[in-house]
Amino acid sequence: MEKIVTKGMDILTFEDFKESLSILGLVDDEKPSSEMLILQAILQSLSQGNTSLTSKEIYSTLVTSFGASLTRPWVQRLLKKLETTGLIKTVTEGSYRKHYTADINTVISGLEAIRKNQIQEIEEQKEYLEDRLEILSKLNCSQLAQQLFETYSDERPTVKARFLKGLNEIHIVLNDLMETSADPNSKIRVILQWVQSTLDDHVENRMQKFLRTAMKGIEIQYLVGPELLEIDDIEKSGFPVDFFKQMLQVLDGFRKQGIPFTVRLYEGPRTYSHLTIGSEQMVLIITENPMTAIYVSRDFNPDMIDNVCEAFDKEWVQAIPLLDLTPEILNKYDTQVSRLLSDAIEDIREKQSNHGE
Secondary structure, three states: OOOEEEOOOEEEEHHHHHHHHHHHHHHHHHEEHHHHHHHHHHHHHOOOOOOOHHHHHHHHHHHHHHHHOHHHHOOOOOOHHHHOOOOOEEOOOOOOEEEEEEEEEEEEEHHHHHHHHHHHHHHHHHHHHHHHHHHHHHHOHHHHHHHHHHHHHOOOOOOOEEEEEEEEHHHHHHHHHHHHHHOOOOOEEEEEEOOOHHHHOOHHHHHHHHHHHOOOOEEEEEEHHHHHOOOOOOOHHHOOOHOOOOOOOHHHHHHHHHOOEEEEEEOOOOOOOOEEEEEEEEEEOOOOEEEEEEEEEEEHHHHHHHHHHHHHHHHHOOOOHHHHOOOHHHHHOOOHHHHHHHHHHHHHHHHHOOOOO
């Protein structure tokens, strides 16, 4: 690849050179900006033996050598901007007119000033965009739509069923259901089959939501499929090892305190992942990749919800609490996660034994 070479020193590839100027705003779509044209005109004149130039001389060079269509007043404003930035400087040559020049130090200083200013602008944009992203990621469009109706039509329609796309939208709805519909009289049933599809940057926040809900006295029965124990590459899957260990300790503490949150291993026939709030509302995962689901209320299909709850209750009785899994059960998986769980359970039992529990 072509390189720019100065006095035998390898500096930048030509592509990197152009990209750097573009990032600094001195080149736009491979065309030099007006500021860059002025700097080029000054540097070209210096290479021809001149020590400095007046604004009139710079303007003349821009027109004759570069074919620029800039006006004299605009060139004056740009010269002032370049001087403020530090790319060029003024010198006195025995005349009341300003003369402009540049050297390696002014160019370095100017480029550094532009670079710092660009970084500051990007940091400000980044902060703004991160704030917007957080708001958008938590935005509940169902609530917003209902409030729009209530505000502008004096109606508040009930959502009986809707299609959900993407893990984020699904969990926004789940969080809303647990926050607004669940109470100590309504049991939350969860079965999770596609564990790996849920391992993203927000998995810890989602599980903490379940923990907080249980601490309100709302019973949560959580079935997790064997896919959890089949994960054999923790690093590649993004499995949250430290959080998983903490979660097991919390579950052990919940059991001792009577907080109604139990996780059991479900090894029965593969079924759809879902969450139900009592027997009134349900979110049923339809496909894993892409992740899609359907929200169903009892008003929409009571038989579907009843059948799902009935099937869950049968599987729940046969499932084994995660903290009660034996080495024999875990050894048949022989994966990184199964061994991690086995070690964690052993640590919990050892602590219980030391404390005479």
